[in-house]
Amino acid sequence: MTSTAEYKDLEAKYYMQVVKRMPPVLVRGEGTKVFDNDGKEYLDFTAGWAVLNLGHSHPDVTKAIQDQAGKILQMSNLFYTVPQLPLAQLIVDNSDVDRVFFCNSGAEANEGAAKLARKWGKLKLNGAVEIITTLNSFHGRTQAMMAATGQPAYQENWKPLMPGFVNVPYNDLEAIKAAYKPDATCAVLLEPVQGEGGVNVPDDGYLKAVMDFCHEKNILFMLDEVQTGMGRLGTLFGYQQFEGVEPDVMTLGKALGSGAPLGAFTCKEFCSVLEPGDHGSTFGGNALTTAAGAAAAKVMVDEDIPEKSLAANAHLVGRLTALKEKYDFIKEVRGLGLLIGLEMTRDIAGPAVAECLENGLLLNAVRPNTLRFMPPLTVSNEEIDEAVDIVDAALAKASSD
Numbered sequence: 001m002t003s004t005a006e007y008k009d010l011e012a013k014y015y016m017q018v019v020k021r022m023p024p025v026l027v028r029g030e031g032t033k034v035f036d037n038d039g040k041e042y043l044d045f046t047a048g049w050a051v052l053n054l055g056h057s058h059p060d061v062t063k064a065i066q067d068q069a070g071k072i073l074q075m076s077n078l079f080y081t082v083p084q085l086p087l088a089q090l091i092v093d094n095s096d097v098d099r100v101f102f103c104n105s106g107a108e109a110n111e112g113a114a115k116l117a118r119k120w121g122k123l124k125l126n127g128a129v130e131i132i133t134t135l136n137s138f139h140g141r142t143q144a145m146m147a148a149t150g151q152p153a154y155q156e157n158w159k160p161l162m163p164g165f166v167n168v169p170y171n172d173l174e175a176i177k178a179a180y181k182p183d184a185t186c187a188v189l190l191e192p193v194q195g196e197g198g199v200n201v202p203d204d205g206y207l208k209a210v211m212d213f214c215h216e217k218n219i220l221f222m223l224d225e226v227q228t229g230m231g232r233l234g235t236l237f238g239y240q241q242f243e244g245v246e247p248d249v250m251t252l253g254k255a256l257g258s259g260a261p262l263g264a265f266t267c268k269e270f271c272s273v274l275e276p277g278d279h280g281s282t283f284g285g286n287a288l289t290t291a292a293g294a295a296a297a298k299v300m301v302d303e304d305i306p307e308k309s310l311a312a313n314a315h316l317v318g319r320l321t322a323l324k325e326k327y328d329f330i331k332e333v334r335g336l337g338l339l340i341g342l343e344m345t346r347d348i349a350g351p352a353v354a355e356c357l358e359n360g361l362l363l364n365a366v367r368p369n370t371l372r373f374m375p376p377l378t379v380s381n382e383e384i385d386e387a388v389d390i391v392d393a394a395l396a397k398a399s400s401d
């Protein structure tokens, strides 16, 4: 058996060094738990980066992948294949969008949405191409999505950025109104709750007001639900948490394939302006990934997983709020569903995460002063208790060092 040290040497030698990895080599997962190559057990409160909303190795998803692998994996979109249709139908039946296109990742979903918006601008707005996005957003790592992502750290090395994106403050309707230009702006693209930006929940009414402004100007109101979609906020789609809000265009990724690489951009019928030849993807919506996605979405809907996860939200927020009473450096516990941020007045999230790892908890420091909790939606109260006890001890240690 290859040892952990040997794996690290191989990684250092052969892999592009674009990320500083955490120490364990993970080889197996089950529900909220993952195991490393030495058999050590961890609670996974990163859920494979908000991907494993049903937990690791959900039996229905595993079976769907196994069954599909024995039938057909890939045909290209030139031919009809079976599993993408039940998944598209599940999305449409349980949301306010009418049409779906499957791709392979969140960034690609947003690229597709941006193309759709430009076509809308071409047809309806005298060639408008500009998309308004927000500071602290995250929309992916492609050339265009780095311009859409309003964070200098993601943009600095890649200038000149692709044209056609304007970044304005989040949670600020007036900033969007000020950035809007007739015959230049074709859409606004927002996360219903900013994930990578630090778990930022907008004020009541913000999303609705932006939507109303978009409709007044005939520009598209587009929601990036790559992280918030598929139950993460406590409803199947994040926007369903917000009274009166319906996206014209919605993008999905992360949890959509339950671990298989799958994204989608979706739209209402009125703005379904892409035509044959406008867009495509070799792997997009292939039989294997959509079989996994269809099985996962069926479980999500049939078993009311998002609704049930609200009990876990209450338990987790309750426990973290109790920690806030205990430690005066905890500033705020915020978020919706099982996308929860814990912000501190001190930059100790990094050391706290390292300490949690030692003690069997995978957690993310989304900012130097903010921890992000995004366990599977199927997490139990006992697992939450175990995780928060580990966090409690880690904060006590990190704050005294």
Ligand SMILES: *Cc1c(COP(=O)(O)O)cnc(C)c1O
Pocket: 104, 105, 106, 107, 108, 110, 138, 139, 140, 141, 191, 195, 196, 224, 225, 226, 227, 228, 253, 254
């Ligand atoms: C993760 C994420 C993306 C990018 O998804 P990839 O699959 O990594 O390309 C886009 N938008 C949001 C909101 C995300 O959280």
